[in-house]
Amino acid sequence: MEKTSRRGFMGKAFGAVAAVGGVASLVAMKQTWDPLPSVKAAGFTEVDLSTVEANCLVVEKWRGKPIFILKKTAEMVAKQDEAQTARDVIVDGTHYMIAIGLCTHLGCIPAYADKKEIFQCACHGGEFDSSGLDIKAPPPSPLVIPPFNVKGQTVMLGEEGPEYKKMKEAGILA
Numbered sequence: 001m002e003k004t005s006r007r008g009f010m011g012k013a014f015g016a017v018a019a020v021g022g023v024a025s026l027v028a029m030k031q032t033w034d035p036l037p038s039v040k041a042a043g044f045t046e047v048d049l050s051t052v053e054a055n056c057l058v059v060e061k062w063r064g065k066p067i068f069i070l071k072k073t074a075e076m077v078a079k080q081d082e083a084q085t086a087r088d089v090i091v092d093g094t095h096y097m098i099a100i101g102l103c104t105h106l107g108c109i110p111a112y113a114d115k116k117e118i119f120q121c122a123c124h125g126g127e128f129d130s131s132g133l134d135i136k137a138p139p140p141s142p143l144v145i146p147p148f149n150v151k152g153q154t155v156m157l158g159e160e161g162p163e164y165k166k167m168k169e170a171g172i173l174a
C-alpha cells in the first residue's frame, strides 16, 4: 500500500519534472524558430541624415551592398532637370540621392568626384550624375534605388515607404 502510494508520488514527481522539461524544450525550440533580434534588424539599415554633409558622399552598408547617400547643395538642385529631381529623396526641403553603389554595367563600385559632381566607374569608364542617372556608357541604366522609408531625419533602408512607392508607380525604379 505504502509502496503503491510512494510509486504514485514518484510518478507524479517524474511527470512534473518531465512537463517542466517539456515546456523548457518548447521554449528553447520556439527561440530557435524565431529569428534573433539582430537577424531581424539585419534586413534594415537606419541612416541618420542630420549628420550628412552636403556634396560629401556617405556610404552605408545594406544587405551586403554599398549604399550611396549624397546630400545635395542648393546650387546642385538649382541646375537639375526634372528627371534628376524625380529620383531625389526630399527631406525637409533638402534633396538626397540614395542609390545602391554598384555600377549597372558589371557591378564595380563607382567613386564620387565632388568637384565634377558625378560618379565615375574606374572599371570601364562609365559615369553617373549626382542623381545616379547614367551619363556615359557602358552602364546601361541608372544606379538602382533601394527600398527606403523616411521617418523624420532618419532613412530606413529595406523598408518600402510612401516616397519609394511613389517612385515605383512613376516608373523611376523600372
Ligand code: FES
Pocket (backbone or CB within 6 Å): 103, 104, 105, 106, 107, 108, 121, 122, 123, 124, 125, 126, 137, 138, 139
Ligand atoms: S563596371 Fe562600371 S563601367 Fe563597367
